Amino acid sequence: MATNRGRRNRAAVTAGVRYAIIFALLALWEYNTRIGVLNPFYTSYPSAILADLYEFTMSGELAHHASITIGEALSGLFFGTAFGVGFGVLFSQIKFLGSVITPILTAIAGIPQLTLSPLYILWFGFGFKSKVILAGMMVFFGVFGSTYNAIKNLDQRWIEASSLLGANAFQTLTLVVIPACAPWIISSIRSGIGSCMVGAIMGEYIGASGGFGWMISFAASYFDLDRVLACVLILLVFNRTLNWVLDRLEGRILHWRTESNLSLKTAAD
CATH class of the missing domain: 1.20.5 (Single alpha-helices involved in coiled-coils or other helix-helix interfaces)
Known part of the structure; x- marks a missing residue:
């Protein structure tokens, strides 16, 4: 207590x-x-940003642009995480498939996805789909790599212990392997929160008719720094909210985990 x-x-x-x-x-x-x-022309100031944010909200524009960007980012985060975890588990269990496909995915992951964003716009259009795919791809590779490597490097004694207790392959995977790897998977999802936002915003920069990326680009073209920073403030709040939600989920999922208080000073002593 x-x-x-x-x-x-x-x-x-x-x-x-x-x-x-x-x-x-x-x-x-x-x-x-x-x-x-x-100089407020170059830096603006907090009270002016809040005044613009109030106007942005009351006009209804905030809700419109927020629904576009948040929808794209959350969809990208969901699909990137789902496919990343799914393929990470699949390739770690089917060794031959993993040894064939993983090096290819690793090579593709080395290409900055933002450089491919014009291709996604060209292939999938200026609408919702291209932004979701770009956001999802920026999440996918990090989640896949963390999931695959965490399972691959899991202590074999855990698997042997579950087998001795009578667990079948599915039970071992769902009750031992994935929970043991959950800290690494959740950590990659946390990184993916920022990545999906970058993907959605950059997609809107290149081609869109709405969303915070479009609004920031539009406001910057008219030197409206108050509106640019108001949008940045909203994105910061959204990012922090998603991290807070993930913290709560992590606490529930990993309630068994003990938190280390080890510091360099403690280790030296």
Whole structure:
């Protein structure tokens, strides 16, 4: 009980310090712009960004563009994760298939997907599909690599122990292998949150009629920095929200995992 209370207190202190730093930086930004140290044409300032965000919201444009970008990003994250985990499990279980296909996927993963975005637009059009595919591909390779390598390098003694306890192949896979590899899979999904957003935004930059990428490009062409930074703020909040949701899911899925407090100082002592 005391341990849980101490953990909650540490979390509250950490959050308090974090928000205090953010508030101090924003206040410093606002103050330096007001006194003329910073040029608002190049940097804008927090109160102007919030005013533009309010106007953006009240006009209904925010909901319209958010539904496009968030839909593309979440769809890409879902499909990239599903196919990444699926193929990672499949190729780790069928050794011959894995040895044939994995080097090909590794080579393709070495190509920055953003350089292929014009091809995705050309092949799949300017609509929703091309953005989802680009976002999904940016998620897929990281999730696939983490899943495949985590299963491939799993301690063989875990497999042998489950067999001794009478588990069949499916039970071993679902009750031992995947849970043991879950920390690496979840870590790759966490990286994929940022990647899917980049894919959706860049796809909208190249060709779209809506979404935050399109709005940022449009606003930048008119030097409307307030609107550009308002969109960036929304993307930051969305990214943080997704990470918060993943943190909660991770806590439920990996409730058995103990958190190490090891530090370099502890190790040296």
